[in-house]
Amino acid sequence: MKHLFLIVALPFTLAMCLYGTRSVSAQAAAPSPAQSATSPSSLPGAAATIPGNDQENARKARALLQQAIKALGGDAYLNVHDLQEQGRTYTFYHGRSSTNGIFFWRFVEYPDKERIELTPQRDVAYIYTGNKGYEVTYKGPREVEKKDLDDYLRHRRLSLDTMLRVWINDPTVALFFDGDALAGSLAAQRVTLISAKDESVSIYFDMDTHLPIKKTYSWRDPVDKQRNVEEETFDNYRPVQGIMTPYGFTRYFNGDMQTERFVNSVSFNQNPNPAMFDANSGYDPNKAVKKH
Numbered sequence: 087m088k089h090l091f092l093i094v095a096l097p098f099t100l101a102m103c104l105y106g107t108r109s110v111s112a113q114a115a116a117p118s119p120a121q122s123a124t125s126p127s128s129l130p131g132a133a134a135t136i137p138g139n140d141q142e143n144a145r146k147a148r149a150l151l152q153q154a155i156k157a158l159g160g161d162a163y164l165n166v167h168d169l170q171e172q173g174r175t176y177t178f179y180h181g182r183s184s185t186n187g188i189f190f191w192r193f194v195e196y197p198d199k200e201r202i203e204l205t206p207q208r209d210v211a212y213i214y215t216g217n218k219g220y221e222v223t224y225k226g227p228r229e230v231e232k233k234d235l236d237d238y239l240r241h242r243r244l245s246l247d248t249m250l251r252v253w254i255n256d257p258t259v260a261l262f263f264d265g266d267a268l269a270g271s272l273a274a275q276r277v278t279l280i281s282a283k284d285e286s287v288s289i290y291f292d293m294d295t296h297l298p299i300k301k302t303y304s305w306r307d308p309v310d311k312q313r314n315v316e317e318e319t320f321d322n323y324r325p326v327q328g329i330m331t332p333y334g335f336t337r338y339f340n341g342d343m344q345t346e347r348f349v350n351s352v353s354f355n356q357n358p359n360p361a362m363f364d365a366n367s368g369y370d371p372n373k374a375v376k377k378h
Contacts, residue, residue: 143262143263144260144261144262144263146263147261147262147263147277147278147279148254148261150263150275150277150291150296151249151250151254151261151277151289152254153291153296154250154289154291154296154297154298155250155254156296157295157296157297157330158250158297158298158329158330159328159329159330162327162328162329163329163330164251166196166329166354166355167195167196167354167355167357168193168194168195168196168354168355168356168357168358169192169193169194169352169353169354170191170192170193170194170352170353170354170356170358171191171192171349171351171352171353172189172190172191172192172349172350172351173189173190173333173347173348173349173350173351174187174188174189174190174347174348174350175187175188175190175345175346175347175348176188176345176346176347177344177345178342178343178344178345178346188204188205189204189205189206190202190203190204190347191203191208191371193358193362193363195358195363196247198214198215198216198217198242199214199215199363200212200213200214200242200363201213201214201362201363203371207372208371208372209223209224210222210223211223211371212230213227213362213363213364213365214238214242215363215364215365217235217239218235219234219235219238220365222365227365227366240305241316243285244285244287244303246289246298246301246318246320249279249287249289249301250298253279253281253287254279256281258281258282259279259280259281259282260279260280261277261278261279262277262278262279262280263275263276263277264276264277264278264288266293267290269290269292269299269300269319270299270300270319272292272293272299273292273293274290274291274292274293274299274300275290275291275293276288276289276290276291277289277291285303285305286303286304287301287302287303288301288302288303289301295323297320297323297330298320299319299320299321300317300318300319300320301317301318301320302315302316302317302318303315303316304316314339314340315339315340315341316337316338316339317337317338318335318336318337318338319335319336319338320332320334320335321333321334321335321336322334326352326353326354327353327354327355329354331349331352332349333348333349333352334347334348334349335347335349
């Protein structure tokens with residue numbers, strides 16, 4: 087099932103994070119080497135060294151982040167306890183789709199529980215609870231390989247939802263207003279957040295709607311020591327239960343499209359069955375559906 091991991095290693099964000107009311111170009115590329123070399127997200131110890139790191143700059147960054155939260159639904163967005171979504175997902179290799187699309191059902195209970203079911207029969211599931219991950223098939227559960235689990239945990243740790251719910255409230259996180267920028271072909275404003283561990287994430291906000299439309303970050307592979315750039319774009323926002331919710335998501339890895347997801351339905355605060363997040367519970371989604 088390893089070939090399915092790219093499909094299910096989706097970012098831990100509210101409905102895979104949040105998408106713009108206008109479409110984001112599917113050809114958005116990773117930052118150029120020149121941009122990466124001069125952006126806050128590429129500088130170690132940036133919180134202490136970036137020129138203009140003053141209160142006014144940080145105030146502008148925080149104001150833009152808070153404006154985005156308000157656009158997403160304000161308290162309705164912040165008070166989400168869990169979500170459910172269903173749709174179809176695709177993976178790409180060298181720019182070409184490697185699948186015809188796979189049906190998925192996704193369940194999240196914040197802050198650290200997630201279940202993703204695949205295929206029309208919903209007979210393959212990936213469960214993440216805390217810092218552990220499992221693949222569940224008819225053979226039973228087995229632990230997700232370490233590299234795949236590390237990838238998932240990084241996506242969750244640096245997700246848009248984490249930025250807007252956790253990092254913005256962390257006094258050790260430095261905020262930088264980077265000014266106007268382009269997210270694909272869309273005019274945007276960019277904010278960069280840098281943690282005390284020198285992890286940095288840049289978020290692009292639509293100039294008109296103030297909704298997040300792109301997120302980028304880079305990380306160094308512990309094995310080959312190469313720096314990788316990951317980019318996520320969000321589009322097709324729709325209101326659901328008072329929350330502007332993404333129905334389209336694309337991830338790029340070092341400039342190449344990696345994953346594309348289309349959501350058909352989303353709901354929030356449905357109080358999911360705790361058994362679905364227990365890899366050893368024997369939970370059967372088909373029996374659970376029939377009960378309803």
